[in-house]
Amino acid sequence: MGNAKTSSPSGCRRAASPLMVRLDSESKSVLAQAAELRQISVSDYVRTVTVSQARREVAAAGRQTIALTPEEQLAFWTALSRKPTLTTAQKRLGSMMRDQ
Numbered sequence: 801m802g803n804a805k806t807s808s809p810s811g812c813r814r815a816a817s818p819l820m821v822r823l824d825s826e827s828k829s830v831l832a833q834a835a836e837l838r839q840i841s842v843s844d845y846v847r848t849v850t851v852s853q854a855r856r857e858v859a860a861a862g863r864q865t866i867a868l869t870p871e872e873q874l875a876f877w878t879a880l881s882r883k884p885t886l887t888t889a890q891k892r893l894g895s896m897m898r899d900q
Contacts, residue, residue: 821846828842831845831846834849
């Protein structure tokens with residue numbers, strides 16, 4: 801592994817820095833399959849996906865917004881659209897508040 805050069809936003813070239821990640825075998829296998837679909841190495845896949853996602857999250861934090869993936873958006877909308885099930889204590893409190 802040589803010192804690969806990468807371009808930073810300022811246009812300067814810097815040596816790549818290794819990052820070690822521990823994964824379970826299932827996660828590693830999924831990454832390998834995804835990389836194969838794109839016909840790139842697992843390292844290139846992880847770098848491409850994680851850096852672009854990290855940039856979106858940093859930009860969203862700068863705008864003070866929450867960035868959600870489509871799956872997360874669906875889960876959030878589903879949770880908001882469900883009618884809540886109140887506990888007995890919550891029902892009692894609601895009844896007490898309405899009587900006042």
